[in-house]
Amino acid sequence: MHEPDYGVAGRTAIVTGASQGIGKAIAETLAASGANVVICSRAQERVDPVAEAIDDECEGTALAVECNVREREQVDALVDATVAEFGGVDVLVNNAGGEFVAPFEDISPNGWNAIVDLNLNGTVHCTQVAGEVMRENGGGSIVNLSSVNGQHAAPGESHYGAAKAAIIRLTETLAVEWAPHGIRVNCVAPGLIQTPGVAETLGIDSEQMPEREEVDRRIGHGEEIADLVQFLVSPAASFVTGETVTAKGVPKPGNSMSEGLGLE
Numbered sequence: 191m192h193e194p195d196y197g198v199a200g201r202t203a204i205v206t207g208a209s210q211g212i213g214k215a216i217a218e219t220l221a222a223s224g225a226n227v228v229i230c231s232r233a234q235e236r237v238d239p240v241a242e243a244i245d246d247e248c249e250g251t252a253l254a255v256e257c258n259v260r261e262r263e264q265v266d267a268l269v270d271a272t273v274a275e276f277g278g279v280d281v282l283v284n285n286a287g288g289e290f291v292a293p294f295e296d297i298s299p300n301g302w303n304a305i306v307d308l309n310l311n312g313t314v315h316c317t318q319v320a321g322e323v324m325r326e327n328g329g330g331s332i333v334n335l336s337s338v339n340g341q342h343a344a345p346g347e348s349h350y351g352a353a354k355a356a357i358i359r360l361t362e363t364l365a366v367e368w369a370p371h372g373i374r375v376n377c378v379a380p381g382l383i384q385t386p387g388v389a390e391t392l393g394i395d396s397e398q399m400p401e402r403e404e405v406d407r408r409i410g411h412g413e414e415i416a417d418l419v420q421f422l423v424s425p426a427a428s429f430v431t432g433e434t435v436t437a438k439g440v441p442k443p444g445n446s447m448s449e450g451l452g453l454e
């Protein structure tokens with residue numbers, strides 16, 4: 191009988207932006223399944239405790255590296271450190287990202303560049319540098335974090351939406367270009383997930399989020415995105431590449447979408 195293989199044990203995964211939120215959940219999930227994880231954020235002191243907890247509690251080991259994904263030289267050093275510690279890169283999760291909310295006409299050139307640089311160019315730097323190692327070593331798997339805001343209009347998020355939409359097309363293109371190298375490239379587009387970053391963007395305490403009445407769906411948890419990422423990088427997803435998987439939960443009863451889905 192066939193049994194699905196969701197295993198990542200012994201593989202080496204770089205997860206960017208893993209000091210909190212979704213990236214932290216992804217790193218912990220992969221490490222709990224036995225992967226060695228290299229986690230980064232802009233501040234060593236924010237990513238060190240995450241690595242220590244992983245080393246204490248998980249089967250896999252963790253290496254914490256200070257790296258701003260907007261800086262190509264720092265990304266080079268991140269990948270060099272990964273190869274030096276674990277001998278290669280099997281998995282790259284381009285999670286580092288962020289935003290601020292503002293009407294398009296109020297976004298300064300600096301503000302626009304900062305959001306595109308973090309979300310899109312950070313993904314480009316990490317993918318080019320880690321991808322070179324994957325090509326030399328015969329393959330790998332990449333997952334990019336987009337957003338439902340890269341799929342649909344979200345007022346106040348023109349810069350973020352444009353960058354996240356570009357990530358979807360980059361994913362599709364690389365899946366084709368790098369298929370001959372044994373590299374699968376997929377994308378995850380989360381809906382609203384309870385993280386410190388979202389709480390800061392919305393100007394609320396993260397614990398208040400589930401109470402927000404204007405949200406038409408249950409708010410998700412980082413672990414629910416992490417489980418999806420683990421599937422996508424595992425052998426069970428060997429026939430999946432170039433795809434964007436939306437994870438936005440089930441509509442609450444009483445709104446137009448739930449009626450359309452026959453959930454009432």
Ligand SMILES: NC(=O)c1ccc[n+]([C@@H]2O[C@H](COP(=O)([O-])OP(=O)(O)OC[C@H]3O[C@@H](n4cnc5c(N)ncnc54)[C@H](OP(=O)(O)O)[C@@H]3O)[C@@H](O)[C@H]2O)c1
Pocket residue numbers: 206207208209210211212213230231232233236237257258259260284285286287288308312335336337338379380381382383384385386387388
């Ligand atoms: N939460 C949601 O509802 C949601 C929905 C759709 C998509 N997403 C996407 O999912 C990803 C994670 O979101 P999140 O809500 O978990 O974010 P978050 O809570 O704001 O965490 C962002 C992480 O990225 C790191 N980071 C920020 N700038 C960085 C840089 N230049 N270089 C390296 N690391 C950097 C932060 O660490 P430091 O501050 O220590 O550097 C932190 O670990 C993002 O790409 C986001 O766009 C989130």
